[in-house]
Amino acid sequence: MSLPDPAAPRKHSRLGLYIPFGLLAVGALAWSAMWLWAKGQAAQQMDAAVADLKRAGYEISWSQREIGGYPFRMDVTLTDARVREPSGWALQSPRIEAEAYMHALGHWMIAAPQTITFVRPQGGPVQVSGKVIHAAVFDFKNRPPSFDFEGVGLAFQPAPGARPFFLSNAERVEFHLRGNSAIDEGLVSLEVKNGKAQLSGLFARIAADKPISIQWQATLTKMSAFTGSDWPGAVRHWTDNGGKMQLRQGGVTAGEALIGAQGGDLTVGEDGRLRGSLKVSLRQAPRALTAMGQTGTIPPETAQAAADVAQAREGPDQVAHATLDFQAGRTTLGPVAIGPAPKVYEAH
Template sequence: MTDRSSSARHSRRGLVVPLVLALVALAGWTVWWFVLAREVETRLEVQAQALRDSGWSVTHGPIRTTGWPFRVRVQIADPDILAPSGQGVSGPVLVAEANAYDPGKWVVIAPEGLALVRGDKGRVDIRGDALRLSASGLAAPFPTLAVELVNPVFTAQAGAEAFPISRAGKIELYTRPNATDVANLDVMFRMTDAEGRSGGPVEGLAQNGRLTAQVEGVVEDARALQGMDAAGVFAAWTRAGGRFTGVRGTLEAGQSRALLSSDQLNAGPDGRLEGRIALQAEQPMSAIAGLARSGSGSVDRAGAAGAAAVSAASGDREVDLTIVFRDGRTWLGPFALAPAPKLF
């Protein structure tokens, strides 16, 4: 009788002890989760206030934190973030998520789309199957970032300047710290199957087809990308001597193909690119001629037509060309094609 009673007590203890340990662990984890959630909300507000103190306009609606027990999910209603340059984003809602056991990596999504604010150019609505940003290494001088827009559609709001493209299969932007120089930043941009707006330069360049591009390079002196003046971060970076180096890429526009490279590009005082890009092009005449026929007022049609005529001499052969950005214009030999790309 005594042996059976002792055995029963040991059996019950064997069940109770693991249960008690599990409850203690769950209670400890729950405390940790709420502390983490509160810390996230506090840091968000501190960062928002720091931006406001630097001249940014930052407003938002209620912030709701959920996701217990294994995730931290922060939902921000009606975010509106505007830099002193007049550029920024706004939208109905932003959602940020991270694993509670690894809060150093976050994914931010815009499930109901975003509006891109472009200063005097007005706002552009962006909708798509997925609009997301992932960020890791937030404690480092430069975090690792990945922006992905899947099947995005761009619609300029009433009174806004038209956007160069109307839609794309995918748009990606990746940044990471340079492996050999911590002052620099590696950047890659990829756009797949983009369609230009009706009558615009991209539609002409792609000859009513699709535009696909991939460009990568190094942003030197990236620590200077922190200006808060009205011109934006690239203005401060330019004043500090910032430049793009090791630029390499590919371009496909309709039937035209090109490999591009540049040892150095920088921005002038007006914010427009300066420097040279070497192109190893296949059937460039089709793209340049399409650009000349576009209805965009920014395209120098006479210059593009002249460049197309010269390019036609190469026929279908591969030809080496040089694009030059100078005096605020984009030049192919003696022919001005369009304004140079503007960074700020």
């Protein structure tokens, strides 16, 4: 009796092996198509935003634009980029690199690997170089949009013929701007650490080549009114519509000298000079004011009167507390006028 031949073993299907690779290929193709679409959208939206800004008075230009970053980022590189806003401030750089992740295309990181140059409406261009120069911009729905700047190991060089800049270098500089369109306000914050300043008069004798540090944090109201064809026009339109700066905290330290501001409201008069008042604390104030008189920054008799006021208000910590007023084009410390009020723009 013979046994039946066993059935031949079935061959296992390799379909299960190929399906994951097929799905991966389909996914890669779909992602690539989406990235190419997003690249086109980024270029279109950028062009539309530039057109809107130009209609609002901004000047934006570049000689070449490259968009890359596949597969997970969107990178935009601009060559010979320049931005000028209506009030006259401008920023330019031979190369600007911007990057955003595909899942957060509303948050852009910006870097200047070479140098940047900012142009002051009244003072002219200043070239900035450093170890680190980068920024971030986001929340475009607000006016102004949120902006963060950080610079490390910075050097400042005014262009030939430009006015001197008060800093020659700084260990670190941070600048932050936040907008809130719902209440039409902006928050501005500046911090300078261990800066080397171009000082004269008041601080030169006290600082004695020691580093200076600056802190400033203030709220700007009526930000939607800060528009105009140039810097004076924008400031006038802003102040005419009730715009003002509300100081939260401020201070300048240079050597042993200290000026601290604890609060106050500031605006700009028709003469282009600062108006308002600040509550200040002054360390080494009598010495500093006497130095101002000796160097001719203010008349000697005025310096002596102001020094007497400061000394009378000094505490055991050698810090005097007073009010600094800017009215009718003059700066007044207590009851003594010590000089002209700071000029925000040149009135014609």
